[in-house]
Amino acid sequence: MNESEDELEQQLRALFADERLGVEPTAGAGPAIVAGARRRRQRQRVMMASTGAVCALGIVAGGLTAFRLHTQNGTTQITASQLTASETPVLTPAPEPPSSVPTVAAPPPAAPPSAEMHASTELRPPPRHGASTPTDAPAKITSGSLLTADGLGGLKLGMTETQLADQGIKLTNAKHTANCTYYDVQGAGVPAATALVSPSSGVVLVKPDGAAHTPEGVGSGSSKDDVLASYPGTSVESGGLVAPVGGDGSYLFTLSDDGAVASVDLRSTNQDCAG
Structure with a gap:
């Protein structure tokens, strides 16, 4: 109490x-x-x-x-609906935060060669050795005298008889035509050749004796196709193939019976000589 x-x-x-x-x-x-x-x-x-x-x-x-x-590090969380007066709180793991490192996707595997590629490779014929194609360059001719677009050694188009004598070039065996004279040419630095001299225009024709070739590698033994490929402006005349080379000169390629180049000479387009 x-x-x-x-x-x-x-x-x-x-x-x-x-x-x-x-x-x-x-x-x-x-x-x-x-x-x-x-x-x-x-x-x-x-x-x-x-x-x-x-x-x-x-x-x-x-x-x-x-x-x-929520817990401070975000790894667990407590839901209010899960708490009662008689139950113990249930901790459920929170979703992990996404990683800041980007994921690099692996490159896709290389695709195998298609059937069309195999077929095109297998069906392509192998190149034939010695076969000529449109892209083949003409065979170069280097034998004989070198005949350039302006003359043969010291013998140049347009030179007069006086100029030739001053250069020590001898003119022999004169053969007169209607207006001009042919000479056999000899001298230091000049291969044996024939020259046609005009009284008004000087030397208008240079013809080497024997084999000759141009700087483009076309000469005695070249084919007609070689001439056309090397000189796109070539025209066909009765004496052979005429190929302009710039200025007042042009090449005359004489062809043999088999179509090959037999000889080559240089002539002036401005002349008053016959032949």
């Missing part, structure tokens, strides 16, 4: 002992009243405790449903 119960019992005893009430309490009335008061207080305490517990649970449930607890 605590202090408050003692005070209550004393007050009740004093009340019952009061003569003004005019009622004589029965035996054992005091303890019965005290026990009843004690039970009433206990019921009030139980009700207050229950009400407080219900309120606390409501507050906790309302707060937990409003937010979600």
Whole structure:
């Protein structure tokens, strides 16, 4: 019995002992009243405790449903709906953050050669050795004297008889025509040749004795196709093939019966000589 119960019992005893009430309490009335008061207080305490517990649970449930607890490093999370008054929180792993390192895709495997490539490779005939093609360059001729677009050694187109003598070039065996004279030419630095000299135009024809070739490698033994390939402006005349070489000169390629070049000479396009 605590202090408050003692005070209550004393007050009740004093009340019952009061003569003004005019009622004589029965035996054992005091303890019965005290026990009843004690039970009433206990019921009030139980009700207050229950009400407080219900309120606390409501507050906790309302707060937990409003937010979600996350751990600091983001590896676990607690869902409010998973928490109850009688259950232990369940920790579920959070998704891992994406890696900052980009993923490099492996290159696709190389595609095997197609059937068309195999077919084109297998069906292509191998090149024939010695077979000529349109892209083949003409065979170069280097035998004999070199006849350039302006003359043969020191013998040049347009030179007069006086100029030839000054160069030490000898003119022999003169053969006169209607207007011009043929000479056999000899001298230092000049291969044996025949020259046709015009009184007004000087040397208008240079014909080497024996084999000769041009700087383009066309000469005695070349084919007609070689001449046409080397000199696109070549024309066909009764004496052979005439190929202009710029300025006042042109080559005359004489062909043999088999179509090959038999000889080559240089002549001036401006001349007044016959033949």
